[in-house]
Amino acid sequence: MSKLPDESFRDSIGTINKEGKRAWIFPKKPKGYFYDKRKLVSYFLLVFLFVAPFVKINGHQFLMFNVLERRFNIFSFPFWPQDFHLFVISMIIGVVGLALFTVAFGRIFCGWFCPQTIFMEMVFRRIEYWIDGDRGAQIRLAKQEWNAEKIRKRITKWIIFFIFSFLIANVFLAYLVSSDRLLLMIKEGPALHTSTLVALLIFTAVFYFIFAWFREQVCIIACPYGRMQGVLLDNKSINVAYDHVRGEKEIGRAKFNKQEDRASTGKGDCIDCKLCVHVCPTGIDIRNGTQLECINCTACIDECDTIMESVGLPKGLIRYASEDEIVKKEKFVFTTRMKGYTAVLTILIGVLIGMLFLRNDVEATVLRLPGQLFEHKGENISNVYTYKIVNKTTKQFDNVTFKLIEPKGEIILVGNPSIKVKPDGIAKGTLFIEINPAYIEGDKIKLKIEVYDGENLIETATTNFMGPRSFN
Secondary structure (H helix, E strand, O other): OOOOOOOOHHHHOOEEEOOOEOOOOOOOOOOHHHHHHHHHHHHHHHHHHHHHHHEEOOOEEEEEOOOOEEEEEOOOEEHHHHHHHHHHHHHHHHHHHHHHHHHHHHOOOHOOOOOOHHHHHHHHHHHHHHHHHOOHHHHHHHHOOOOHHHHHHHHOOOOOHHHHHHHHHHHHHHHHHHHHHHHHHHHHHHOHHHHHHHHHHHHHHHHHHHHHHHHHHHHHHHHOOHHHHHHHHOOOOOOEEHHHHHHHHHOOOOOOOHHHHHHHHOEOOOOOOOOHHHHHOOOOHHHHOOOOOOOOOOHHHHHHHHHHHOOOOOOOOEEOOOOOHHHOOOOOOHHHHHHHHHHHHHHHHHHHHHHHHHHOOOEEEEOOOOOOOOOOEEOOOEEEEEEEEOOOOOOOOEEEEEEEEEEOEEEOOOOOOOOOOOOEEEEEEEEEEEEEEHHOOOOEEEEEEEEEOOOEEEEEEEEEEEEEHOOO
């Protein structure tokens, strides 16, 4: 009877020891081909992340997620509460796109594009290597007594971590409240914005907690995407994978002995150096197969390739591959499942593009005042309305007027007859519409109203008008 493989590793996670306590991970500093490529991608994304809220196109912030005022800018396209359906479709496109990407290429997003990974591995972890040293030095420092050297290194690292956390919190705030408002707050000083300062310090504390202590636990415990991949992945999905067929062969992995002909012994190409484990930022052994904790960061690929090259064995023992490629030698194919996700994604993108082209830069809403009946004004019948004009452009409207097109009648504004609407602003007010009974057919008719800025037609609105039943 064949012995079943030991899968006890699936009963726990690599960051928890047998006593149930946190097992602190000290990953070896990665280096190699994929790590160099990841650095380029990460630095580009870091620059984009820090610059995006301060870039404007046509007067609109490139990216803004103002949840408090329900205003969003995505690639300089402004989204107001009236455009919430567009924002929802954009988010659905993101989810479907991520699902398609995962089905095809596994959790590669986490290792290459996720802000958590980029900040942790390319900013905070590199600061740690600079101050504390590589894996061995960090382990020794952790066990070392609190002498002058350890205190100096710890305090230096904590201060730098806090500064970077505070900087990230400020950028995060620029995304939330707009970069213009953030720069104004900085100019006016914290004394005039104590509530914002408190919120900023709270965000700073959260980021500091994540990158100084919680770290990889975000990916393992907090992030739901790791659990999604268990549903989305199949044998045809490309992952960072260990070639167990080649690595184990007939006898299994064994230490390297340069005096023997390894191919004739039946030993696998894996020399059990465990460097793929030591370099892993989530502390797993990739040789156990696909695991929830794996973020596809490719650090193990670089490390294994270096070892294989040093012992004269072919590289690629750990590589981007699907299970079917390793076991059946099948190349990547675009499966029916992937085609289905692609079709849904294409339809959603088409719908979004169509809606964006049909969307107006100005929205005018005219609604009858709730609970109010019609009134007799001389020979006319009068209804009272509230209006709201949303200006989604960077142009100011200085002379907004209303004109009743169908049927004939008169619009009377309450207050100033000239309405001004600021860029990215809203104007609200009250107006009366008076119509002669001769033009009223029934107790409820539909009105067509044109909205002008000076001589320019900027929007057309419709509303209902209530008259007495005796005019039917």
